[in-house]
Amino acid sequence: MSDEEEHFEGPGSLTGTFQQQAGNIRKNGFIVIQNRPCKVVKVSASETGNYGHGQCHFTAIDIFTRERFEDTVPSSHNCDVPYVKRTDYQLIDISEDGYVSLLTESGRTKDNLKLPTDETLAGQVCMDGIKEGFDEGKDLVVTVMSAMGEEQICAFKDVGPK
Template identity: 40%
Template sequence: EVRTISKRVSLIIKLRPYMIIKVLTLNNRKHGHAKCHLLAIDILTKKKFKHIIPSSHNCDLFHMSCINFQFIDIFENRFLFFFIVNGITKDNLCLSIDKACLCI
């Protein structure tokens, strides 16, 4: 439920990944639920976003993890070849070019 969210939690809001930076819960009024005001930053674009949602609603959390790797080569079909930390090689990551920035 939304009322259990704290800062630094990653959520999906309107199909976008956000990191919560501030949570404000307002008590319920005469008609309706208590509301949560979420201030979040889009993880991909770094833009701030305000979202108001009833505190009893469910939300989609996600877990991010970082993997260190060593880039080796790029193939003609835009697939990358790299080593992961434990020595495993991967070559199934496609490189797409979108608006003059590289998205992996």
């Protein structure tokens, strides 16, 4: 199995996750809500009440779709937390159908990713920005975020002329 096909098998209940106590998950951390890897944007905790457990209320954003999720979990219970990995790749080519060819550290090519097209991602990664920079001859490096078997280009930077 190559490093591009790396899958994490952690002790969590979902592939690519590990368990962490809800009371230990903080803002800007990660959590799985409704089987989606999310970044926590707000955590509020309540004190122990009639039911014997303090509660953690999480507001989180899906790291791939930008969809908003909320969940309330007893603070002493375990939650699934995704392994999130960011990897930089040299952009080699962009095909007509939007697939990119990326150069890995080992010198191989990675050809299974498309430029992001979702308009909700336009503020973070503009497909046109990557394509325009590439067409202008800029030397671009793209950052790919991967979690729970999904991958997506999440950022890019110009590292100089080709």
